Amino acid sequence: MVKPSRHRRDWAYIENDNNARPHRALGRHTPREAYEARIKARPSKPGVFVEGYRIRHDRVDATGKVTVRYLGRLFHLGIGRAYKGRRVVVMVAGPQVRILDEEHQLIRELTIDPTKKYQGQG
Numbered sequence: 001m002v003k004p005s006r007h008r009r010d011w012a013y014i015e016n017d018n019n020a021r022p023h024r025a026l027g028r029h030t031p032r033e034a035y036e037a038r039i040k041a042r043p044s045k046p047g048v049f050v051e052g053y054r055i056r057h058d059r060v061d062a063t064g065k066v067t068v069r070y071l072g073r074l075f076h077l078g079i080g081r082a083y084k085g086r087r088v089v090v091m092v093a094g095p096q097v098r099i100l101d102e103e104h105q106l107i108r109e110l111t112i113d114p115t116k117k118y119q120g121q122g
Contacts, residue, residue: 053091053098060086066099068092068112076118079108 018031026034058066064081067074068090079088079099088107089100095112112119 053093056090056092058088058090060084060088065118066090068097070095070112071114073114073117075112075116077108077110077112078118078120083107 020030022028022030023034029037056068060066060079060083062084064079064084065076066079066088067076069075070092077097077099083101087102089102089104091098091100095114097108097110097112098106099108101107110119
């Protein structure tokens with residue numbers, strides 16, 4: 001019989017600990033049950049731009065882009081070199097992004113495509 005590697009035994013322990021074994025500190029729930037019961041931040045309806053924007057004041061870089069973080073990754077949003085160096089307001093709600101100029105006129109509105117690092121002017 002082949003003895004399982006330490007790595008596999010560690011993962012088996014972690015899986016059991018998180019999914020099968022209730023914890024007294026969690027009200028006799030498993031960590032997975034406790035995590036799933038928590039309220040998570042998400043838009044009220046998919047695809048709808050909701051209140052609760054993450055608002056950032058930024059400056060358009062020399063190549064006409066602004067960078068935002070979504071799903072733990074940085075995405076470069078093309079605005080255009082005509083806006084180079086200008087201050088903008090970036091409003092992010094999930095994958096929905098709106099970019100406004102200093103007078104709060106809409107420059108660009110888009111939905112981030114997580115498969116692409118650069119979001120062209122499309």
